[in-house]
Amino acid sequence: MSAPKKVVLAYSGGLDTSIILKWLQTEYGCEVVTFTADLGQGEELEPAREKAVMLGIRPENIYIEDIREDFVRDYVFPMFRANALYEGQYLLGTSIARPLISKRLVEIAAETGADAVAHGATGKGNDQVRFELSAYALNPDIRVIAPWREWDLTSRTRLLDFAEKHQIPIAKDKRGEAPFSVDANLLHTSSEGKVLEDPAEEAPDYVYQRTAHPEEAPETPEIIEVGFEKGDAVSLNGEGMSPATILTRLNALGGTHGIGRLDFVENRFVGMKSRGIYETPGGTILLEAHRGIEQITLDSGAGHLKDSLMPRYAELIYNGFWFSPEREMLQAAIDHSQAHVTGTVRLKLYKGGVTCIGRWSDHSLYSEAHVTFEEDLGAYDQTDAAGFIQLNALRLRLLAARKARVK
Secondary structure (H helix, E strand, O other): OOOOOEEEEEOOOOHHHHHHHHHHHHHHOOEEEEEEEEOOOOOOOHHHHHHHHHOOOOHHHEEEEEOHHHHHHHHHHHHHHOOOOEOOOEOOOOOOOHHHHHHHHHHHHHHHOOOEEEOOOOOOOOHHHHHHHHHHHHOOOOEEEOHHHHOOOOOHHHHHHHHHHOOOOOOHHHHOOOOOEEEEOOOOEEEEOHHHOOOOOOOOHHHOOOOOOHHHOOOOOEEEEEEEEOOEEEEEOOEEOOHHHHHHHHHHHHHHOOOOEEEEEEEOOOOOEEEEEEEOHHHHHHHHHHHHHHHHHOOHHHHHHHHHHHHHHHHHHHOOOOOOHHHHHHHHHHHHHOOOOOEEEEEEEEOOEEEEEEEEOOOOOOOHHHHOOOOOOOOOOOOHHHHHHHHHHHHHHHHHHHHHHOO
16 A cells, blocks of 8 residues: 555653654655544643654644534534443443544545545554544545554663653653553543553542542532533533533533543454543533433333433444434434423532432423322322233233243
């Protein structure tokens, strides 16, 4: 295969992607365009620009974009309409960010005339799959370069030697083995590797970066209210906010109260099990709030069907199929279910926990007249239940009769 002429690189400005940048230049002799996305990871991104310039990238080929609102509005919120949890626990914080990064890589490639995109995901993880499936779904002719699967820089020593040879700055702590690796965005932080690799050992408290230890969280509960329109959060304590602003505020609240910690061993798409430490403070609050408003606004049949679809939907996102027709089909059904998921939820935040303590809506299906233990004034005829039970019991009685007859 001929060498690419121009490559758009997903670039963080860190050591690994800086090495990749230089490797692309030396290995292929190609022009490199860098794309650095502000997804709310909490880091200053201007140093990435300075590092790219230092490595020979022309200013017009450096893209640094704040896409936090796009991320929450078009990816996080649609996912939360489904109450998506991978393997029952993981809120998919890393998984849901990759499609948007891939989308911008492909778009920038089109804008700049690049014939390839590149990422820094390793050959052992899920991210390589997510980046590449998304890229090919958006441009079937794009070439994707994954240096970790191609180069011979197979050890930390070789990487550092390459960096020194090409005068790439190395932070002092990079001389040793990093205690763990971190991925962060507005939805979560993910920590994996090294001190976390033994799932029998408790994670050191210093691993947690976004949340207070629940035992050290405030002694007084905090009560908040989240408003929803058609399944999406639109206000906090009565104040209307943009999607990214709401998630940012919920992160701060959840972090203060130690909410959203998860120590999880998951099944990677590539086949191995992996232990990760996740912090999703705002997302954990948002999930409880969304479940709370659905309880009174979503029909039971629609809600139960939606819950049965959720594991498949979550698996598709985890495995990198955001741009697949099956995910889009499920999204259409999920979004249809949210037409009346509008109202307000009151929540209590306290020492690592978030609890829904109240919910109300003009679209509510809850009827106090039907469920009251007091006089219901004819709203419900209790004698109707006898026939209902007899019909539902018929097959069970026939089965019992057969069991008695056939020993």
